[in-house]
Amino acid sequence: MSGPAASPPGTVAALQSALAAEEAAVYGYGIVGANLTGSPQAAAKAGWVAHQTAADALEAMLQSRGAQPTAAAAGYLLPITVRSDSEAVSLAVILEDRIEAAYLGLVALNSTAIRQFGALQLRAAALRAAAWRGSTVAFPGLPASALAAPQRHES
Amino acid sequence: MAALPTRRVVLAAGATLPLAAMAGCGGVDVLAAPPRPAPDVEVLRSAIAAEQLMIARYAAVLRDGSGSARPAGGGSPATMSADLDRLLAPLLAQHKAHLAQLRSRLIVPAGSRAAGPPPSGHSPGTPTVPAAPAAAVAFLRAAEQAAATAMLNRLPHAPAPVAQLFASISASEATHVPVLDAALRAAG
Numbered sequence: 645m646s647g648p649a650a651s652p653p654g655t656v657a658a659l660q661s662a663l664a665a666e667e668a669a670v671y672g673y674g675i676v677g678a679n680l681t682g683s684p685q686a687a688a689k690a691g692w693v694a695h696q697t698a699a700d701a702l703e704a705m706l707q708s709r710g711a712q713p714t715a716a717a718a719g720y721l722l723p724i725t726v727r728s729d730s731e732a733v734s735l736a737v738i739l740e741d742r743i744e745a746a747y748l749g750l751v752a753l754n755s756t757a758i759r760q761f762g763a764l765q766l767r768a769a770a771l772r773a774a775a776w777r778g779s780t781v782a783f784p785g786l787p788a789s790a791l792a793a794p795q796r797h798e799s
Numbered sequence: 800m801a802a803l804p805t806r807r808v809v810l811a812a813g814a815t816l817p818l819a820a821m822a823g824c825g826g827v828d829v830l831a832a833p834p835r836p837a838p839d840v841e842v843l844r845s846a847i848a849a850e851q852l853m854i855a856r857y858a859a860v861l862r863d864g865s866g867s868a869r870p871a872g873g874g875s876p877a878t879m880s881a882d883l884d885r886l887l888a889p890l891l892a893q894h895k896a897h898l899a900q901l902r903s904r905l906i907v908p909a910g911s912r913a914a915g916p917p918p919s920g921h922s923p924g925t926p927t928v929p930a931a932p933a934a935a936v937a938f939l940r941a942a943e944q945a946a947a948t949a950m951l952n953r954l955p956h957a958p959a960p961v962a963q964l965f966a967s968i969s970a971s972e973a974t975h976v977p978v979l980d981a982a983l984r985a986a987g
Contacts, residue, residue, distance in 0.1 A: 784971055
């Protein structure tokens, strides 16, 4: 019923970009997990599963809009070389930051359901990123350019 | 808190404000009914009020934690408050950053009663917070969780750029919960 005409073109593009970020995260988390042991490795496995699940949800959302989900690539160029456990953690943080930005794209859409989905996925990514980073940030997913420079310091 | 003042305010989201609207604001007030703020302005105002409340709660806990009014017999108050300060300070700083960004999205016409920083009467004052450190942390944890959820509920009513800010702030507040959980475990 909700054919392609029901979704503005921006919706499909934003869903495709979130899917691409999730597919890259699935691939990247494989590398992350391979370089970790013990409970960090368990966290990496949980992250891998979460990203795979999110990718599946995005594929279903695209298909319900009559769009063909873009297939995952066989491999992805990683933003950093991972040879140690600390580099693996750094990669996990980068992957989650990219995921956050992709889901903020969904929050900009007009559909309330997609906004909510994007915001919940953003939260999940922010929680994982904070766990890897060991600290929290004020504006997960928002680039500095999206933030107004404060005109004056308020207490 | 629900009864928002009917002040003339506009969102910064579009940034295409006709100058005439600003220039004419002095005379419009004499008309019979003051114009109601648009729903997106109200939702931004409620988000600002929510952040002000969170900041006031953190400030109250930090004040209690480092003050001398700690009840006796609570272990080692000095150490506990130093730990609590170290833990809570970054979270408080993030809430202040949230508030600054939310305020930056709201343009208040010059001459309006709401111009400038909100008067102190508009802020929630000093909220009551539990005195015992563990109870105070548990209180903040519950407040963070509720604030994160309330921020999500504002999404449908906000223009896209503001919705993105709300979503990001909600996510940030959600990440504060595990930090406070860890503090609770450390407090035993």
